[in-house]
Amino acid sequence: MADVIALYHYWDSFCSFKVRLCLEEKGLDWDSRNVNLMRFENLAPDYLKINPNGLVPSLIHDGHTLVESSIINEYLDGVFPDPPLRPADEVALARMRYWVGIEEQDLFRAVRPVSLNLIMKRIFQAMSERQLDAHLARHPKQHLAGRLKKLFTAPVDQAAIDKSRKTLRRAFEKMDSEMAAQPWLAGEAYSLADIAAAPVIDRIGYLKMADIWHGLDAVQDWIERITARPAYQRALPKERMLDVLDRPGS
Numbered sequence: 001m002a003d004v005i006a007l008y009h010y011w012d013s014f015c016s017f018k019v020r021l022c023l024e025e026k027g028l029d030w031d032s033r034n035v036n037l038m039r040f041e042n043l044a045p046d047y048l049k050i051n052p053n054g055l056v057p058s059l060i061h062d063g064h065t066l067v068e069s070s071i072i073n074e075y076l077d078g079v080f081p082d083p084p085l086r087p088a089d090e091v092a093l094a095r096m097r098y099w100v101g102i103e104e105q106d107l108f109r110a111v112r113p114v115s116l117n118l119i120m121k122r123i124f125q126a127m128s129e130r131q132l133d134a135h136l137a138r139h140p141k142q143h144l145a146g147r148l149k150k151l152f153t154a155p156v157d158q159a160a161i162d163k164s165r166k167t168l169r170r171a172f173e174k175m176d177s178e179m180a181a182q183p184w185l186a187g188e189a190y191s192l193a194d195i196a197a198a199p200v201i202d203r204i205g206y207l208k209m210a211d212i213w214h215g216l217d218a219v220q221d222w223i224e225r226i227t228a229r230p231a232y233q234r235a236l237p238k239e240r241m242l243d244v245l246d247r248p249g250s
Contacts, residue, residue, distance in 0.1 A: 005030040008050060008058040010037045011237040014108055014199035015069035016057045021195050022073040024231035026080050038123075038244060043140040070100050073192050085192050096186035099178075099193035102171065107200040110167035113160040116151075118207055119241050124152035168204070168212050176216040184222070194226055201226065202236065 007023065007030050009016035023030050035041045035056050042054045051058040051067050059066045061079070066072045077085045087093045124132055132152070136145040175197075178185060185193035201223055204212060213219045226232055 003062045006033055006060040007031065008033040008035050008047070008056060008060075010035050010042075010056050011239040012241045013037065013056050014111075014203070015055075017199040017202065017235060017237065018069040018196055019057045019059065019072050019076075020235040021198050021231060022076050022085065022192070024234045025083065025085060025195070025229075026076060028076070028080060038241060040139050070104065070192070070196065073195065077192065085190070085195065087186050087189060087191060089187070092187040092189075092191075096191045096193040099175075099185040100196045102174075103193070103196040103200065106167060106171045107197065110164045110171070111200050111203055112164075113157070114164045114207065114209070115203065117156045117158075117161055121152055121154070121156060123241060123244055165209070165212060168200075172213045172216055172219050175222070176213075176219045179218040179222055183225075194222075198226060198232060198235070206240070 005023070005028060007016075007019060009020065009032070011034065035047060037056065041047060042051075042056055048054055050060070050065060053067065055067065057067075057069060057072065059072045059075075061075075066075055074086065087096055124135075127135065132149060136149055139145050139148065175185065182188060184190050185197070204210060205227075213223065
């Protein structure tokens with residue numbers, strides 16, 4: 001019997017979504033260990049023993065602890081090779097890793113300012129100053145509390161949002177050009193490159209910003225095929241950061 005796969009993750013985390021999607025595509029059973037980023041559980045001493053960087057996800061399997069979502073996904077594909085999510089062809093494999101890098105460097109970084117301004121600020125600005133101070137008092141690194149308070153209470157930075165939208169549009173235009181001649185980012189087969197894009201697709205759609213890929217027919221077709229996959233539906237966040245606004249006592 002295979003050892004239990006334990007995934008330490010947060011439901012509304014980009015990189016956690018990536019690993020959940022890989023696990024679901026593989027049809028693997030996994031034990032969910034939710035690490036609530038909104039309550040700074042990622043910085044708690046017990047979790048820092050698992051991942052000293054204080055980031056999610058972390059995966060424990062067969063006595064080994066793995067961190068960094070792209071590395072975890074390649075590990076899972078190596079240990080559980082059916083169905084394969086890495087191309088056998090070396091050129092396609094290189095293309096897959098190229099696109100995973102683009103997604104990490106361009107897509108993820110570009111969507112973060114949007115999430116900060118349209119999600120995080122909305123959550124914290126819904127609190128009274130007393131509530132916010134009490135919340136930040138839980139932060140294990142109290143020297144950062146003042147900086148975080150200033151960040152979260154600052155007005156929405158529309159210039160940062162506009163800059164992110166332009167970066168995202170350029171990245172999707174590049175994807176559209178790539179997939180004009182092939183169905184998936186790495187070539188003929190769905191791969192870890194397509195999985196890596198799923199969290200950004202979800203976040204952009206959730207924030208009602210899908211106009212970013214307006215007119216990009218190949219990208220829109222690709223997104224429809226990704227989001228229709230049963231594994232994608234199972235991997236979707238069961239909780240959203242904005243859900244806390246519906247639970248004022250939480």
